[in-house]
Amino acid sequence: MTNTLDRRTLLTSAVLGTTATLVGATAMGSLAPETAFAARSQSPEPGAPDPNFAEGRVTARDGSMILVSGSDGRFHRIRLTGGTSVWKLRPTTLDQVKVGDGLYARGVLMPDGTLAAESIWVNIVNLKVHVTAIGKNVLYLDHSGSRIVGHVVPGTSAAVYNGKPAVSDLSMVKVGKHAQVIGAWRPDTNEIDVATIYAAA
Amino acid sequence: MAGLRGEVSWFCCGNAWGPCGTAGHGACGTCNSGSWQHAWTNTSDACYAITRPDRCGITGVSRRTCGFRHATTNLCNGARVVTTIADCGPQTDLFCGERACCGGTCASNRVIDLTPAAFSAIGSLNAGLIPCNVEAG
């Protein structure tokens, strides 16, 4: 915990420019993103499976190694590192990846066959829905004919109306309209927690 | 085709977990979340009748069939991914007029949906919706 706090203090002062440890030549300008992207690990052929990506349900976890059973029947061994980001409704910590969760992982396929994870999105869903009813902090959604219950999590759920800046106020979501919802699925239910809803206002 | 500017999102297809579970392998029968693929609004007459980008004022979306390559560039960071058509979508007309901007660059209307594998190569999955440029790849 102290470590985290020390680290945050260091980073805070670095970005606000209150430390003088800046190393000379790179203080100005920006790097061309394209150059560095080209330098990254080999891209797959368009249309082909991406070896640096994995998808499936977590079947076992042993410390920093998680075993994922892919929906296509393949198995993946995914290694979490100190640098791995985990999203589960919101950015969270590595210990939140639990057996039974669904996930998408992006990383680097190592020679031993494990995927060293850079980013993991746990239980994330992206649904194009029809809002059929609204209750107290809950949205009833129709997703191609199936009913989905979307729980609004005050302080976490955000709304984007017509592509404007995201806000915490979801009260402009309308019954009978289409919307897109990024959320976290509650495993083995038809319920999700709403992270961001994109709607017309 | 000149570049098509619009919004990109992602969709799951093939075998999947959760509410995605019944997605199927898409209109081309080859779609998988883990592959670099995308959905296109004009893969056939039947497809175009559902997606209807013309209702949002986007005319001239070329008819392209399964396997055709498009390059999608994330206008927020310049990252680019080349994918092949594997499904029909997105349903552009449901979100007419929606706009996404990065700095001074804005894009309106949904023109393409990528698989999670392809989308996560150019942006964060939880970002959901990104302004983009699409060209024949």
Next chain:
Amino acid sequence: MMGQVAALQALVIGALLVWSSYGKLVGPLVGARARRTALKKFVGEKRAEPAFRAVGGVELLIGAALLLPPLWMMESLAAIALSVGFLGYLTYSRVASPDSSCGCAGSATAPVTWRTFGRAGLLLAAAVLASTADVGWWSAPGGAAIAVVLVEVMLFVALSSELDRHWLLPLRRLKVRLTHPLAATAAYDVPLATTQHQLLRSGAYRAVNSLLRSDIRDHWDEGEWRFVSYTATYDDRPATAVFAVPRLRYEPDEIRVAIVDDENGETVYRPSLLPVLA
């Protein structure tokens, strides 16, 4: 009165069948609609549309026959046969292709649910009742009979999910307007998704994006700033990218970023002039 109610059934069923045939015969989307039904599985993709149109034609024929004089026993027997056929088809589609649209009535697509079965059952009952009629519906029915039939029509409407948008959704909208179930969300602090939305649209993000190796790893607030960190690499060395984002305002241009070396804690990169986007 029962005789009059029975007589009126021809009117109800006739109107329902004509409405139902409309979505199967008219409009440019009939083909797409047909392919979303279980017919696609039943008769094959190529034959789904002709089959869908054929059903619509039969519905229109029987519906018109019921509505128009004279009164024939054949008409109600055909309606009974059709409703039995519907029930059989719905059962098939529920078993064989649960995600498909029922393609039942009008032009809306709606999945097969208990309401669909309820409506098909009600249609069968109405058709059986109609077969007992010995006068036409146009023979001046009494007020009580009309009231019973109005209740029946309301039941049909309630069981038709295709019509929800005309009565159920407005009712729900009214309820939301009166109870404001999501009003409390406005009072909450800025969600991290709001910060991320702003961050992804900033010049600072664009300037260092190629160095980032993860999604958001940590975040904390201090005063008017919200800090967000990502794993990064700089000159092949492990590093951290940290962004300072205005917490309560939308000002992507004010977002600052620094890249800090993970091993020695030095700030190795801090663009002081961010590129202006075209």
